Amino acid sequence: MREQRREMREERRIGLSRLSSLIEQRHTKHWRMRCLRVHFVFMAPNFVRPTVRGMEGYTPGEQPGPGARVVKLNTNENPFLPSPRVMQAIREMEAENLRRYPNPTADAFRVAASKVLDVTRDMIIAGNGSDDILTIATRTFVPPGGTIAFPDPTYSLYPVLAQLEEAKAVSVDWGKDFSLPIDALLATKANAIYLANPNAPTGTFVSPFKVEELAKEFPGLILVDEAYADFAEDNCLALVEDHPNIVISRTLSKAYSLAGLRFGFAIAQEQVIFEMMKVKDSYNTDAVSIVAATAAIEDQDYARKNWEYIKQERQRLSSELTQLGWNVLPSQANFILAAAADGRGRDAYLGLKEQGILVRYFDKPGLKDKIRITVGQNHENNALLAGIKALMTPEKAA
Ligand code: PMP
Numbered sequence: 001m002r003e004q005r006r007e008m009r010e011e012r013r014i015g016l017s018r019l020s021s022l023i024e025q026r027h028t029k030h031w032r033m034r035c036l037r038v039h040f041v042f043m044a045p046n047f048v049r050p051t052v053r054g055m056e057g058y059t060p061g062e063q064p065g066p067g068a069r070v071v072k073l074n075t076n077e078n079p080f081l082p083s084p085r086v087m088q089a090i091r092e093m094e095a096e097n098l099r100r101y102p103n104p105t106a107d108a109f110r111v112a113a114s115k116v117l118d119v120t121r122d123m124i125i126a127g128n129g130s131d132d133i134l135t136i137a138t139r140t141f142v143p144p145g146g147t148i149a150f151p152d153p154t155y156s157l158y159p160v161l162a163q164l165e166e167a168k169a170v171s172v173d174w175g176k177d178f179s180l181p182i183d184a185l186l187a188t189k190a191n192a193i194y195l196a197n198p199n200a201p202t203g204t205f206v207s208p209f210k211v212e213e214l215a216k217e218f219p220g221l222i223l224v225d226e227a228y229a230d231f232a233e234d235n236c237l238a239l240v241e242d243h244p245n246i247v248i249s250r251t252l253s254k255a256y257s258l259a260g261l262r263f264g265f266a267i268a269q270e271q272v273i274f275e276m277m278k279v280k281d282s283y284n285t286d287a288v289s290i291v292a293a294t295a296a297i298e299d300q301d302y303a304r305k306n307w308e309y310i311k312q313e314r315q316r317l318s319s320e321l322t323q324l325g326w327n328v329l330p331s332q333a334n335f336i337l338a339a340a341a342d343g344r345g346r347d348a349y350l351g352l353k354e355q356g357i358l359v360r361y362f363d364k365p366g367l368k369d370k371i372r373i374t375v376g377q378n379h380e381n382n383a384l385l386a387g388i389k390a391l392m393t394p395e396k397a398a
Contacts (some may be wrong), residue, residue: 038088051163058160071383073374074358076200076228076335078310079280080377082292083255086258089295090288091239102287105277109285113265115142116297117237122270125277126285126293127211130251130264134161135264138245140279141221142167142191149179153201153366155225158194167191178329180202182214196229197236197278201302201362201372208236215243216296223247227264228333230255230307231314237267247276254334256296256303263293275342310334314375320385324392335374341392343369351391357384 044053046114061075106126114121127133132155142148148160154173162169172184178199185193193214198205215222226248229235239246247268253259263285266276285293295305317335318328325341340348349361349371362374373384 007335013318034348050089051166055160055163058157061360064358065303067231069268069356071357071376071380071387073335073376073380073384074360076333076374077259077373078254078305078306078334079380080257080309081122082261083256083299085295085299085302088121089291093288093291097287097291100287100292102123102285103108104283106293109162109263109265109290109297112294112297116300117267119237119240119267120270123240123273124265124366125268125273125280126263126265127280128264128284128286129253129262130249130266131157132262132280133249133266134158134223134225135164136276136284136340137192137221137223137249137278138162138167139245140276141223144292146191147188148192148194148211149188150194150196151185151199153199153362153364154194155196155200155227156362174204178206180210180214182210182217185214186217192223193218194223196223196225196227197331198331200228200333201335201360201367202329202337203228203333203335204329205232205234205332205384208234208239211236211246212239215239215246218245221245221247225249226252228254228335230303231310231334232332240268244272247272249272251294252296255307256293256295257306258292259293261289263289278301303312310375313378313381315377317373317381321388324385324388326388335369335372337367339369340371341356341376345370348388348391352384352387355386355387355390357387359384 024339037206048246060316064070064072064074107121109126110121113124124152125133125136136160138148142162142165147168148158148162149170149172153176159169170188170190172181172188175181176312180195195211197211209226211222222245224236224246226235227250229250236246237248240248247266249264249266257339266273314331314334314336318331321328321338327339329337331337339345345368346363347363349359352359362372375381376384
């Protein structure tokens with residue numbers, strides 16, 4: 001016991017000295033990440049679950065401080081403010097609403113959403129962002145030691161969720177032109193398939209017919225993550241009626257401009273939602289978010305105008321980048337994935353960052369030549385295009 005304590009103290013000492021030496025070298029490119037990694041390698045207390053000690057966790061996109069003057073096209077937020085009805089609803093809240101616990105199942109929201117989506121209230125579960133919904137789904141449908149399968153590249157949270165559940169994450173390659181690899185997914189014999197549709201970070205879309213084909217063959221859960229569905233030409237909601245193994249996940253972060261609020265929800269058959277309700281935290285959505293999310297989803301006219309604008313700008317941005325020699329995947333989301341004309345994604349990302357334009361770069365196979373660009377307002381997209389042209393100019397001159 002004493003020996004163990006001595007070892008822990010020594011680990012801590014080495015960890016701290018490595019950490020401070022790294023902080024001194026913070027001019028190096030990735031000092032923050034390296035500090036975190038060193039911190040994690042040397043200092044994770046040995047009473048932490050081995051799985052947690054051994055994992056990296058999810059890396060969210062960069063969020064600059066409030067005063068930062070940047071064109072922020074890196075985390076797929078909506079470029080417009082939320083509906084004015086949202087702020088009004090928050091202002092009208094009584095302090096009494098905060099003194100008391102909120103409604104545990106966010107019923108006001110569920111009723112409003114059920115009218116918009118033409119489903120019953122009991123087919124909906126609300127969550128603290130759709131990440132919370134994904135966690136609830138994983139805990140409900142994937143046993144420890146089980147398997148989650150997904151076509152890759154996709155949302156990088158999925159393997160993290162599997163790890164936390166002590167489950168395996170099995171990725172399969174997308175089919176040609178990002179079609180659904182049905183046979184490969186079936187061959188995994190997973191407990192659950194997670195399908196982001198439209199997919200992130202590609203923006204590509206799989207038709208509901210293909211998802212239905214999979215649902216007929218697959219005995220486990222199919223979680224269709226529709227975080228970006230409001231920007232797409234179709235969605236899988238209607239499949240829920242005939243397929244108890246389909247759960248649709250949605251969010252108010254993108255389509256309703258409420259990423260800071262944290263509100264998401266899932267739709268599935270009532271007996272499926274009933275099981276998910278047992279797994280969620282007791283009060284997983286707070287009183288303010290319930291009021292705000294309800295006001296947002298009730299203002300469909302406001303939201304729809306905004307989706308149309310984004311779709312038009314997506315089209316413009318895609319064709320202008322194509323004219324510049326970039327290769328843009330056809331997107332049905334509020335972002336595009338574009339391969340740099342010179343194939344150097346990281347350079348484009350860093351070059352844009354130097355100009356105060358944030359986009360997202362993924363240092364992963366198949367993505368290294370590309371950047372993911374959130375569709376912004378017209379002036380933001382113009383700034384991005386100008387930034388890219390500026391990066392390309394020296395090459396043209398050479
Ligand atoms: N699914 C996908 C595919 C996403 O890209 C995101 C955003 N990072 C989410 C779910 C989570 O969104 P939120 O938790 O804000 O609802």
